[in-house]
Amino acid sequence: MGKLKLIIDGIIKNNPTFVLILGMCPTLGTTTSALNGMGMGLATLFVLVLSNMTISAIAKLIPEQVRIPSYIVVIAAFVTIVQLLLQAYLPSLYETLGIFIPLIVVNCIVLGRAEAYANKNSVIDSACDGIGVGLGFTIALTILGFVRELLGSGSIFGWKFIQGDGILAFILAPGAFIVLAYLIVLFRTVTAKKA
Amino acid sequence: MAKESSFKNMVITLSVICFICSALLGVVYSVTKAPIEAAELAKINNAIKAVVPECNNNPSEEMMKVEGSVVYPAKMDGTIVGYAIKVNTSGFGGPIQIMVGFKADGTIYNTAVISHSETPGLGAKISDEIPTRTQIVGKNPAFSNLTVTKDGGEIDAITASTVTSRAFLKGVDTAHKVFVELQKQQ
Protein backbone atom coordinates (compact mmCIF):
# COMPACT_ATOMS: atom_id res chain seq x y z
CA MET A 1 0.00 0.00 0.00
CA GLY A 2 2.81 2.41 0.92
CA LYS A 3 4.51 1.78 -2.39
CA LEU A 4 1.33 2.44 -4.32
CA LYS A 5 0.84 5.71 -2.48
CA LEU A 6 4.39 6.74 -3.45
CA ILE A 7 3.52 6.19 -7.11
CA ILE A 8 0.18 8.02 -6.92
CA ASP A 9 1.81 10.94 -5.08
CA GLY A 10 4.24 11.24 -7.98
CA ILE A 11 1.38 11.44 -10.44
CA ILE A 12 -0.88 13.87 -8.60
CA LYS A 13 0.51 15.57 -5.51
CA ASN A 14 4.06 15.93 -6.85
CA ASN A 15 3.20 16.05 -10.53
CA PRO A 16 6.41 17.42 -12.04
CA THR A 17 4.72 19.40 -14.78
CA PHE A 18 1.52 20.73 -13.26
CA VAL A 19 2.57 21.18 -9.64
CA LEU A 20 6.36 21.38 -9.36
CA ILE A 21 6.74 23.11 -12.77
CA LEU A 22 9.99 21.28 -13.52
CA GLY A 23 11.47 20.06 -16.79
CA MET A 24 9.72 22.68 -18.88
CA CYS A 25 12.04 22.49 -21.90
CA PRO A 26 11.20 18.97 -23.12
CA THR A 27 7.60 19.50 -21.99
CA LEU A 28 7.20 22.37 -24.42
CA GLY A 29 9.66 21.31 -27.08
CA THR A 30 8.56 17.77 -27.87
CA THR A 31 4.79 17.87 -27.52
CA THR A 32 3.79 18.63 -31.10
CA SER A 33 1.83 15.38 -31.04
CA ALA A 34 0.52 13.00 -28.39
CA LEU A 35 2.87 10.20 -29.47
CA ASN A 36 5.96 12.41 -29.35
CA GLY A 37 5.02 13.61 -25.89
CA MET A 38 4.52 10.03 -24.74
CA GLY A 39 7.87 8.97 -26.23
CA MET A 40 9.69 11.75 -24.42
CA GLY A 41 7.86 10.96 -21.19
CA LEU A 42 8.76 7.26 -21.35
CA ALA A 43 12.41 8.00 -22.14
CA THR A 44 12.54 10.26 -19.08
CA LEU A 45 10.71 7.65 -16.98
CA PHE A 46 13.34 5.06 -17.89
CA VAL A 47 16.24 7.35 -16.95
CA LEU A 48 14.50 8.50 -13.78
CA VAL A 49 13.85 4.99 -12.44
CA LEU A 50 17.36 3.72 -13.17
CA SER A 51 19.15 6.81 -11.89
CA ASN A 52 17.00 6.92 -8.74
CA MET A 53 17.81 3.27 -8.00
CA THR A 54 21.53 3.62 -8.71
CA ILE A 55 21.89 6.81 -6.73
CA SER A 56 20.06 5.47 -3.70
CA ALA A 57 22.34 2.41 -3.83
CA ILE A 58 25.60 4.37 -4.00
CA ALA A 59 24.65 7.54 -2.08
CA LYS A 60 26.40 6.38 1.10
CA LEU A 61 29.70 5.81 -0.70
CA ILE A 62 29.98 9.29 -2.15
CA PRO A 63 31.74 12.11 -0.31
CA GLU A 64 29.49 15.09 0.28
CA GLN A 65 31.41 17.59 -1.87
CA VAL A 66 31.41 15.59 -5.10
CA ARG A 67 27.79 14.51 -4.70
CA ILE A 68 26.33 16.56 -7.56
CA PRO A 69 29.04 15.79 -10.15
CA SER A 70 28.76 12.06 -9.36
CA TYR A 71 24.99 12.13 -9.76
CA ILE A 72 25.29 14.00 -13.05
CA VAL A 73 27.73 11.43 -14.44
CA VAL A 74 25.42 8.56 -13.45
CA ILE A 75 22.43 10.31 -15.03
CA ALA A 76 24.39 11.17 -18.19
CA ALA A 77 25.41 7.53 -18.57
CA PHE A 78 21.78 6.34 -18.44
CA VAL A 79 20.72 9.08 -20.84
CA THR A 80 23.34 7.96 -23.35
CA ILE A 81 22.09 4.38 -23.03
CA VAL A 82 18.54 5.54 -23.83
CA GLN A 83 19.91 7.58 -26.72
CA LEU A 84 21.76 4.61 -28.21
CA LEU A 85 18.82 2.25 -27.75
CA LEU A 86 16.37 4.66 -29.39
CA GLN A 87 18.77 5.26 -32.27
CA ALA A 88 19.06 1.52 -32.83
CA TYR A 89 15.49 0.36 -32.38
CA LEU A 90 13.21 3.43 -32.79
CA PRO A 91 15.12 5.66 -35.24
CA SER A 92 12.08 7.75 -36.23
CA LEU A 93 11.29 8.69 -32.62
CA TYR A 94 14.99 9.39 -32.09
CA GLU A 95 14.94 11.89 -34.92
CA THR A 96 11.76 13.65 -33.78
CA LEU A 97 12.94 14.10 -30.20
CA GLY A 98 16.39 15.15 -31.43
CA ILE A 99 18.39 17.29 -29.03
CA PHE A 100 15.89 16.81 -26.21
CA ILE A 101 17.14 13.27 -25.56
CA PRO A 102 20.66 14.28 -24.45
CA LEU A 103 19.03 17.18 -22.62
CA ILE A 104 17.32 14.74 -20.22
CA VAL A 105 20.65 15.05 -18.37
CA VAL A 106 19.88 18.62 -17.38
CA ASN A 107 16.17 17.99 -16.86
CA CYS A 108 15.75 19.31 -13.35
CA ILE A 109 13.24 16.54 -12.56
CA VAL A 110 15.90 13.83 -12.69
CA LEU A 111 18.56 15.59 -10.65
CA GLY A 112 15.84 17.03 -8.41
CA ARG A 113 14.49 13.59 -7.46
CA ALA A 114 18.03 12.29 -6.89
CA GLU A 115 18.75 15.15 -4.52
CA ALA A 116 15.38 15.35 -2.81
CA TYR A 117 14.45 11.69 -2.55
CA ALA A 118 16.77 8.97 -3.82
CA ASN A 119 19.83 9.78 -1.72
CA LYS A 120 17.86 9.44 1.55
CA ASN A 121 15.63 6.45 0.78
CA SER A 122 15.89 2.75 0.01
CA VAL A 123 16.41 1.41 -3.49
CA ILE A 124 12.85 0.09 -3.80
CA ASP A 125 11.22 3.27 -2.49
CA SER A 126 13.38 5.30 -4.87
CA ALA A 127 12.32 3.12 -7.78
CA CYS A 128 8.64 3.65 -6.88
CA ASP A 129 9.22 7.38 -6.60
CA GLY A 130 10.88 7.31 -10.02
CA ILE A 131 7.98 5.37 -11.53
CA GLY A 132 5.42 7.76 -10.00
CA VAL A 133 7.12 10.98 -11.00
CA GLY A 134 8.02 9.54 -14.41
CA LEU A 135 4.41 8.49 -15.02
CA GLY A 136 3.19 11.90 -13.88
CA PHE A 137 5.54 13.48 -16.41
CA THR A 138 4.53 11.07 -19.18
CA ILE A 139 0.82 11.64 -18.57
CA ALA A 140 1.28 15.42 -18.55
CA LEU A 141 3.27 15.35 -21.79
CA THR A 142 0.78 13.06 -23.49
CA ILE A 143 -2.15 15.31 -22.53
CA LEU A 144 -0.29 18.42 -23.69
CA GLY A 145 0.67 16.71 -26.95
CA PHE A 146 -2.88 15.44 -27.38
CA VAL A 147 -4.42 18.91 -27.04
CA ARG A 148 -1.84 20.54 -29.33
CA GLU A 149 -2.20 17.81 -31.95
CA LEU A 150 -6.00 17.95 -31.80
CA LEU A 151 -6.18 21.73 -32.22
CA GLY A 152 -3.11 22.20 -34.36
CA SER A 153 -3.31 19.42 -36.92
CA GLY A 154 -6.80 18.00 -36.38
CA SER A 155 -5.72 14.49 -35.51
CA ILE A 156 -5.71 12.13 -32.54
CA PHE A 157 -2.61 9.95 -32.04
CA GLY A 158 -1.76 10.43 -35.71
CA TRP A 159 -5.28 9.55 -36.91
CA LYS A 160 -6.45 12.52 -38.96
CA PHE A 161 -10.17 13.25 -38.81
CA ILE A 162 -10.22 16.80 -40.15
CA GLN A 163 -8.94 17.38 -43.64
CA GLY A 164 -6.68 20.36 -44.22
CA ASP A 165 -4.94 22.46 -41.61
CA GLY A 166 -5.75 22.92 -37.96
CA ILE A 167 -4.97 26.04 -36.00
CA LEU A 168 -1.27 26.21 -36.73
CA ALA A 169 -0.44 28.44 -33.76
CA PHE A 170 -0.97 25.43 -31.48
CA ILE A 171 1.74 23.42 -33.19
CA LEU A 172 4.14 26.37 -33.17
CA ALA A 173 5.90 27.73 -30.09
CA PRO A 174 3.16 30.10 -28.78
CA GLY A 175 0.61 27.28 -28.63
CA ALA A 176 2.92 25.24 -26.43
CA PHE A 177 3.14 27.96 -23.80
CA ILE A 178 -0.53 28.84 -23.85
CA VAL A 179 -1.92 25.28 -23.80
CA LEU A 180 0.37 24.41 -20.89
CA ALA A 181 -0.79 27.51 -19.00
CA TYR A 182 -4.44 26.50 -19.35
CA LEU A 183 -3.71 22.88 -18.42
CA ILE A 184 -2.03 24.05 -15.21
CA VAL A 185 -5.05 26.20 -14.43
CA LEU A 186 -7.36 23.25 -15.10
CA PHE A 187 -5.25 20.94 -12.92
CA ARG A 188 -5.27 23.50 -10.09
CA THR A 189 -9.03 23.93 -10.28
CA VAL A 190 -9.71 20.19 -10.26
CA THR A 191 -7.31 19.33 -7.42
CA ALA A 192 -8.42 22.34 -5.34
CA LYS A 193 -12.02 21.09 -5.38
CA LYS A 194 -10.98 17.63 -4.19
CA ALA A 195 -9.01 18.93 -1.24
CA MET B 1 26.64 8.36 6.47
CA ALA B 2 28.38 9.91 3.49
CA LYS B 3 32.12 9.49 3.43
CA GLU B 4 34.43 12.22 4.56
CA SER B 5 35.17 14.78 1.81
CA SER B 6 38.93 14.40 1.81
CA PHE B 7 40.72 15.14 -1.45
CA LYS B 8 41.73 11.51 -1.89
CA ASN B 9 38.22 10.22 -1.34
CA MET B 10 36.74 12.68 -3.80
CA VAL B 11 39.21 11.89 -6.57
CA ILE B 12 38.81 8.14 -6.08
CA THR B 13 35.00 8.27 -6.05
CA LEU B 14 34.76 10.42 -9.16
CA SER B 15 37.31 8.35 -11.07
CA VAL B 16 35.62 5.09 -10.16
CA ILE B 17 32.18 6.41 -11.19
CA CYS B 18 33.53 7.80 -14.47
CA PHE B 19 35.33 4.55 -15.21
CA ILE B 20 32.30 2.34 -14.52
CA CYS B 21 30.00 4.60 -16.55
CA SER B 22 32.37 4.72 -19.53
CA ALA B 23 32.81 0.95 -19.46
CA LEU B 24 29.04 0.45 -19.30
CA LEU B 25 28.52 2.83 -22.21
CA GLY B 26 31.23 1.09 -24.20
CA VAL B 27 29.35 -2.19 -23.82
CA VAL B 28 25.98 -0.69 -24.80
CA TYR B 29 27.61 1.09 -27.73
CA SER B 30 29.15 -2.08 -29.11
CA VAL B 31 25.81 -3.90 -28.76
CA THR B 32 23.77 -1.18 -30.49
CA LYS B 33 26.35 -0.33 -33.16
CA ALA B 34 25.16 -2.91 -35.69
CA PRO B 35 21.40 -2.18 -35.31
CA ILE B 36 22.08 1.58 -35.61
CA GLU B 37 23.97 1.07 -38.85
CA ALA B 38 21.30 -1.32 -40.12
CA ALA B 39 18.57 1.23 -39.32
CA GLU B 40 20.42 3.94 -41.23
CA LEU B 41 21.02 1.69 -44.22
CA ALA B 42 17.37 0.62 -44.24
CA LYS B 43 16.32 4.26 -44.35
CA ILE B 44 18.54 4.94 -47.38
CA ASN B 45 17.40 1.73 -49.12
CA ASN B 46 13.72 2.58 -48.57
CA ALA B 47 14.29 6.03 -50.02
CA ILE B 48 16.08 4.57 -53.06
CA LYS B 49 13.35 2.00 -53.63
CA ALA B 50 10.71 4.73 -53.55
CA VAL B 51 12.37 6.94 -56.15
CA VAL B 52 13.68 4.65 -58.92
CA PRO B 53 11.87 2.29 -61.32
CA GLU B 54 11.92 -1.43 -60.54
CA CYS B 55 15.44 -2.81 -60.55
CA ASN B 56 17.17 -6.07 -59.67
CA ASN B 57 20.54 -4.85 -58.45
CA ASN B 58 21.33 -3.44 -55.02
CA PRO B 59 21.81 0.30 -55.67
CA SER B 60 23.32 1.04 -52.26
CA GLU B 61 26.19 -1.35 -53.02
CA GLU B 62 27.01 0.45 -56.25
CA MET B 63 27.01 3.98 -54.87
CA MET B 64 29.39 6.52 -56.34
CA LYS B 65 30.27 10.16 -55.72
CA VAL B 66 29.54 12.71 -58.42
CA GLU B 67 29.98 16.45 -57.87
CA GLY B 68 30.01 15.92 -54.11
CA SER B 69 26.65 14.12 -54.06
CA VAL B 70 26.05 10.41 -53.59
CA VAL B 71 24.50 8.61 -56.57
CA TYR B 72 22.86 5.19 -56.46
CA PRO B 73 22.42 3.63 -59.92
CA ALA B 74 19.42 1.33 -60.42
CA LYS B 75 19.89 -1.45 -62.98
CA MET B 76 17.60 -4.04 -64.54
CA ASP B 77 19.62 -7.01 -65.82
CA GLY B 78 22.70 -4.81 -66.11
CA THR B 79 21.11 -1.90 -68.00
CA ILE B 80 20.65 1.36 -66.17
CA VAL B 81 16.99 2.20 -65.59
CA GLY B 82 17.42 5.15 -63.30
CA TYR B 83 19.50 6.98 -60.70
CA ALA B 84 18.72 7.91 -57.11
CA ILE B 85 20.66 11.02 -56.14
CA LYS B 86 21.01 12.08 -52.52
CA VAL B 87 21.37 15.83 -51.98
CA ASN B 88 21.41 18.27 -49.06
CA THR B 89 19.61 21.56 -49.16
CA SER B 90 18.97 24.38 -46.67
CA GLY B 91 15.41 24.59 -45.41
CA PHE B 92 13.83 26.93 -42.90
CA GLY B 93 14.66 24.98 -39.76
CA GLY B 94 17.94 23.41 -40.87
CA PRO B 95 19.26 21.06 -43.51
CA ILE B 96 16.87 18.91 -45.55
CA GLN B 97 18.19 15.68 -47.03
CA ILE B 98 16.31 14.48 -50.08
CA MET B 99 16.59 11.62 -52.54
CA VAL B 100 15.69 12.48 -56.13
CA GLY B 101 15.07 9.66 -58.59
CA PHE B 102 15.61 10.11 -62.33
CA LYS B 103 14.69 7.72 -65.09
CA ALA B 104 17.41 7.03 -67.63
CA ASP B 105 15.89 9.64 -69.99
CA GLY B 106 16.19 12.41 -67.41
CA THR B 107 12.59 12.73 -66.25
CA ILE B 108 11.95 12.73 -62.53
CA TYR B 109 10.57 9.39 -61.39
CA ASN B 110 9.90 10.30 -57.76
CA THR B 111 11.36 12.06 -54.72
CA ALA B 112 11.74 11.15 -51.06
CA VAL B 113 12.59 13.25 -48.02
CA ILE B 114 15.15 11.43 -45.87
CA SER B 115 15.44 13.91 -43.02
CA HIS B 116 14.41 17.45 -42.22
CA SER B 117 13.84 19.71 -39.24
CA GLU B 118 11.09 21.93 -40.63
CA THR B 119 8.29 23.41 -38.54
CA PRO B 120 5.63 20.77 -37.75
CA GLY B 121 2.35 21.62 -39.49
CA LEU B 122 4.06 23.97 -41.95
CA GLY B 123 7.30 23.10 -43.71
CA ALA B 124 7.22 19.57 -42.30
CA LYS B 125 4.52 18.79 -44.89
CA ILE B 126 7.40 18.42 -47.31
CA SER B 127 7.59 14.77 -46.26
CA ASP B 128 3.92 14.18 -47.31
CA GLU B 129 2.41 13.65 -50.75
CA ILE B 130 1.78 17.33 -51.52
CA PRO B 131 1.45 19.20 -54.83
CA THR B 132 5.00 20.57 -54.55
CA ARG B 133 6.23 16.98 -54.61
CA THR B 134 3.75 15.38 -57.03
CA GLN B 135 3.81 18.17 -59.64
CA ILE B 136 7.45 17.59 -60.52
CA VAL B 137 7.02 13.86 -61.09
CA GLY B 138 7.32 12.93 -64.76
CA LYS B 139 8.90 16.26 -65.71
CA ASN B 140 12.38 16.82 -67.02
CA PRO B 141 14.12 19.76 -65.31
CA ALA B 142 15.97 20.45 -68.57
CA PHE B 143 12.70 21.44 -70.29
CA SER B 144 10.52 22.65 -67.39
CA ASN B 145 10.89 25.58 -65.04
CA LEU B 146 10.77 23.74 -61.73
CA THR B 147 10.56 26.72 -59.37
CA VAL B 148 7.66 27.99 -57.27
CA THR B 149 4.98 30.15 -58.95
CA LYS B 150 6.17 33.15 -56.92
CA ASP B 151 9.53 32.88 -58.69
CA GLY B 152 7.88 32.51 -62.11
CA GLY B 153 7.94 28.70 -62.18
CA GLU B 154 5.21 26.14 -62.56
CA ILE B 155 5.16 24.48 -59.15
CA ASP B 156 2.77 25.35 -56.30
CA ALA B 157 4.54 26.07 -53.03
CA ILE B 158 3.33 24.67 -49.69
CA THR B 159 0.97 27.26 -48.16
CA ALA B 160 2.94 29.59 -45.84
CA SER B 161 6.14 27.59 -46.38
CA THR B 162 7.73 29.12 -49.46
CA VAL B 163 11.21 28.82 -47.94
CA THR B 164 10.85 25.07 -47.51
CA SER B 165 9.36 24.65 -51.00
CA ARG B 166 12.16 26.69 -52.57
CA ALA B 167 14.75 24.66 -50.67
CA PHE B 168 13.19 21.42 -51.88
CA LEU B 169 13.17 22.55 -55.51
CA LYS B 170 16.72 23.82 -55.20
CA GLY B 171 17.69 20.35 -54.04
CA VAL B 172 15.97 18.86 -57.07
CA ASP B 173 17.90 21.29 -59.26
CA THR B 174 21.19 20.28 -57.63
CA ALA B 175 20.33 16.63 -58.21
CA HIS B 176 19.57 17.39 -61.87
CA LYS B 177 22.98 19.03 -62.30
CA VAL B 178 24.55 15.86 -60.90
CA PHE B 179 22.45 13.83 -63.34
CA VAL B 180 23.64 15.95 -66.31
CA GLU B 181 27.24 15.47 -65.16
CA LEU B 182 26.62 11.70 -65.00
CA GLN B 183 25.32 11.68 -68.58
CA LYS B 184 28.44 13.53 -69.74
CA GLN B 185 30.72 10.99 -68.10
CA GLN B 186 29.15 8.12 -69.99
Next chain:
Amino acid sequence: MEYIIIIISAVFVNNIVLSQFLGICPFLGVSQKVNTALGMSAAVTFVMALSTLATYLLQYYVLVPLGIEFLQTVSFILVIAGLVQMVEIILKKISPALYQALGIFLPLITTNCCVLGVALLVVNNEFTFGSDPHMLNLGQSVVYTVACALGYGLAITLFAGIREQLDLNNIPKVFRGVPIALIVTGIMAMAFIGFAGIV
Protein backbone atom coordinates in the same frame (compact mmCIF):
# COMPACT_ATOMS: atom_id res chain seq x y z
CA MET C 1 27.94 39.39 -43.77
CA GLU C 2 27.74 35.77 -42.74
CA TYR C 3 28.28 36.75 -39.12
CA ILE C 4 25.44 39.26 -39.29
CA ILE C 5 23.09 36.55 -40.56
CA ILE C 6 24.23 34.20 -37.78
CA ILE C 7 23.60 36.85 -35.15
CA ILE C 8 20.18 37.97 -36.39
CA SER C 9 19.03 34.42 -36.86
CA ALA C 10 20.14 33.32 -33.39
CA VAL C 11 18.85 36.37 -31.51
CA PHE C 12 15.49 36.89 -33.19
CA VAL C 13 14.39 34.16 -35.59
CA ASN C 14 15.51 31.08 -33.69
CA ASN C 15 15.48 32.63 -30.23
CA ILE C 16 16.54 29.84 -27.88
CA VAL C 17 13.82 30.46 -25.31
CA LEU C 18 10.89 31.44 -27.49
CA SER C 19 11.37 29.13 -30.43
CA GLN C 20 13.82 26.39 -29.39
CA PHE C 21 12.43 25.91 -25.87
CA LEU C 22 15.80 25.88 -24.13
CA GLY C 23 16.45 27.30 -20.68
CA ILE C 24 12.79 27.70 -19.74
CA CYS C 25 13.17 26.79 -16.05
CA PRO C 26 15.53 29.65 -15.13
CA PHE C 27 13.56 31.80 -17.56
CA LEU C 28 10.49 31.39 -15.36
CA GLY C 29 12.50 31.27 -12.14
CA VAL C 30 14.73 34.34 -12.17
CA SER C 31 12.65 36.77 -14.15
CA GLN C 32 10.89 38.54 -11.30
CA LYS C 33 13.09 41.63 -11.48
CA VAL C 34 14.83 43.27 -14.43
CA ASN C 35 18.11 43.51 -12.47
CA THR C 36 18.23 39.81 -11.61
CA ALA C 37 17.37 38.97 -15.19
CA LEU C 38 20.29 41.07 -16.44
CA GLY C 39 22.66 39.40 -13.96
CA MET C 40 21.52 35.95 -15.01
CA SER C 41 21.90 36.68 -18.70
CA ALA C 42 25.41 38.08 -18.18
CA ALA C 43 26.42 34.92 -16.30
CA VAL C 44 24.83 32.69 -18.97
CA THR C 45 26.60 34.54 -21.80
CA PHE C 46 29.95 34.17 -20.07
CA VAL C 47 29.61 30.46 -19.26
CA MET C 48 28.03 29.59 -22.60
CA ALA C 49 30.84 31.18 -24.63
CA LEU C 50 33.49 29.35 -22.58
CA SER C 51 31.70 26.02 -22.62
CA THR C 52 31.04 26.04 -26.35
CA LEU C 53 34.71 26.78 -26.92
CA ALA C 54 35.73 23.92 -24.63
CA THR C 55 33.22 21.39 -25.94
CA TYR C 56 33.98 22.27 -29.58
CA LEU C 57 37.67 21.51 -29.00
CA LEU C 58 36.79 18.39 -27.03
CA GLN C 59 34.53 17.11 -29.81
CA TYR C 60 36.89 17.66 -32.73
CA TYR C 61 40.27 17.00 -31.09
CA VAL C 62 39.40 14.23 -28.63
CA LEU C 63 36.08 12.46 -29.19
CA VAL C 64 36.07 12.28 -33.01
CA PRO C 65 39.73 11.24 -33.47
CA LEU C 66 39.33 8.52 -30.82
CA GLY C 67 35.98 7.38 -32.23
CA ILE C 68 34.20 7.68 -28.89
CA GLU C 69 31.43 10.10 -29.84
CA PHE C 70 29.04 8.07 -27.70
CA LEU C 71 30.67 9.62 -24.63
CA GLN C 72 29.59 13.06 -25.86
CA THR C 73 26.78 13.70 -23.38
CA VAL C 74 28.78 12.51 -20.37
CA SER C 75 31.93 14.43 -21.25
CA PHE C 76 30.12 17.64 -22.22
CA ILE C 77 28.18 17.83 -18.99
CA LEU C 78 31.34 17.15 -16.97
CA VAL C 79 33.21 19.87 -18.83
CA ILE C 80 30.39 22.33 -18.25
CA ALA C 81 30.09 21.45 -14.57
CA GLY C 82 33.86 21.74 -14.13
CA LEU C 83 33.96 25.02 -16.00
CA VAL C 84 31.22 26.55 -13.88
CA GLN C 85 33.11 25.60 -10.71
CA MET C 86 36.33 27.03 -12.11
CA VAL C 87 34.69 30.29 -13.17
CA GLU C 88 33.24 30.57 -9.69
CA ILE C 89 36.61 30.07 -7.99
CA ILE C 90 38.47 32.39 -10.35
CA LEU C 91 35.88 35.15 -10.11
CA LYS C 92 35.99 34.96 -6.33
CA LYS C 93 39.77 35.53 -6.36
CA ILE C 94 40.10 38.04 -9.18
CA SER C 95 36.99 40.16 -9.09
CA PRO C 96 34.96 39.98 -5.89
CA ALA C 97 32.65 42.70 -7.25
CA LEU C 98 31.74 40.66 -10.32
CA TYR C 99 31.44 37.58 -8.11
CA GLN C 100 28.98 39.44 -5.92
CA ALA C 101 26.91 40.25 -8.99
CA LEU C 102 27.01 36.89 -10.77
CA GLY C 103 27.91 34.46 -7.97
CA ILE C 104 24.45 33.34 -6.99
CA PHE C 105 23.57 32.51 -10.58
CA LEU C 106 26.57 30.34 -11.30
CA PRO C 107 25.50 27.10 -9.55
CA LEU C 108 22.15 27.35 -11.33
CA ILE C 109 23.82 27.38 -14.71
CA THR C 110 25.10 23.80 -14.72
CA THR C 111 21.55 22.57 -14.98
CA ASN C 112 20.44 25.35 -17.29
CA CYS C 113 19.71 23.33 -20.37
CA CYS C 114 20.52 26.15 -22.75
CA VAL C 115 24.25 25.77 -22.00
CA LEU C 116 24.42 22.06 -22.83
CA GLY C 117 21.76 22.55 -25.50
CA VAL C 118 23.70 25.16 -27.45
CA ALA C 119 26.95 23.20 -27.09
CA LEU C 120 25.19 20.18 -28.61
CA LEU C 121 23.51 22.24 -31.33
CA VAL C 122 26.86 23.64 -32.38
CA VAL C 123 28.63 20.30 -32.80
CA ASN C 124 25.73 18.12 -33.94
CA ASN C 125 23.83 20.26 -36.40
CA GLU C 126 24.68 21.39 -39.82
CA PHE C 127 23.91 25.05 -40.19
CA THR C 128 22.31 26.68 -43.13
CA PHE C 129 23.61 30.20 -43.14
CA GLY C 130 24.47 31.25 -46.65
CA SER C 131 23.79 28.89 -49.50
CA ASP C 132 24.92 25.43 -48.45
CA PRO C 133 24.67 23.48 -45.22
CA HIS C 134 27.99 23.18 -43.44
CA MET C 135 29.39 22.65 -39.99
CA LEU C 136 30.32 25.79 -38.09
CA ASN C 137 34.00 26.58 -37.68
CA LEU C 138 35.36 27.65 -34.32
CA GLY C 139 34.91 31.39 -34.87
CA GLN C 140 31.35 31.02 -36.13
CA SER C 141 30.54 28.69 -33.23
CA VAL C 142 31.57 31.28 -30.68
CA VAL C 143 29.69 34.07 -32.50
CA TYR C 144 26.62 31.83 -32.72
CA THR C 145 26.83 30.99 -29.02
CA VAL C 146 27.18 34.59 -27.91
CA ALA C 147 24.27 35.53 -30.17
CA CYS C 148 22.16 32.76 -28.64
CA ALA C 149 23.04 34.04 -25.19
CA LEU C 150 22.10 37.58 -26.23
CA GLY C 151 18.78 36.26 -27.50
CA TYR C 152 18.32 34.60 -24.11
CA GLY C 153 19.15 37.87 -22.37
CA LEU C 154 16.76 39.80 -24.58
CA ALA C 155 13.89 37.42 -23.94
CA ILE C 156 14.43 37.15 -20.19
CA THR C 157 14.88 40.91 -19.71
CA LEU C 158 11.80 41.83 -21.74
CA PHE C 159 9.88 39.20 -19.84
CA ALA C 160 11.07 40.48 -16.45
CA GLY C 161 9.92 43.96 -17.44
CA ILE C 162 6.45 42.66 -18.22
CA ARG C 163 6.35 40.60 -15.02
CA GLU C 164 7.12 43.63 -12.84
CA GLN C 165 4.00 45.23 -14.30
CA LEU C 166 1.97 42.04 -13.88
CA ASP C 167 2.53 42.08 -10.12
CA LEU C 168 0.57 45.32 -9.93
CA ASN C 169 -2.49 43.84 -11.57
CA ASN C 170 -5.37 41.88 -10.19
CA ILE C 171 -5.08 38.40 -11.71
CA PRO C 172 -7.58 35.56 -11.06
CA LYS C 173 -6.19 33.33 -8.31
CA VAL C 174 -5.74 30.16 -10.36
CA PHE C 175 -3.77 32.05 -13.02
CA ARG C 176 -1.29 33.58 -10.57
CA GLY C 177 2.36 32.65 -10.87
CA VAL C 178 3.32 30.24 -13.61
CA PRO C 179 0.16 30.10 -15.78
CA ILE C 180 0.02 33.84 -16.43
CA ALA C 181 3.80 33.85 -17.00
CA LEU C 182 3.38 31.09 -19.60
CA ILE C 183 0.61 32.98 -21.36
CA VAL C 184 2.76 36.11 -21.51
CA THR C 185 5.62 34.00 -22.90
CA GLY C 186 3.26 32.54 -25.49
CA ILE C 187 2.25 35.99 -26.67
CA MET C 188 5.93 37.02 -26.81
CA ALA C 189 6.70 33.89 -28.83
CA MET C 190 3.94 34.87 -31.23
CA ALA C 191 5.52 38.30 -31.64
CA PHE C 192 8.91 36.68 -32.31
CA ILE C 193 7.43 34.52 -35.06
CA GLY C 194 7.05 37.82 -36.91
CA PHE C 195 10.83 37.89 -37.29
CA ALA C 196 10.75 34.67 -39.31
CA GLY C 197 10.67 36.48 -42.63
CA ILE C 198 13.86 38.50 -42.17
CA VAL C 199 16.53 35.87 -42.74
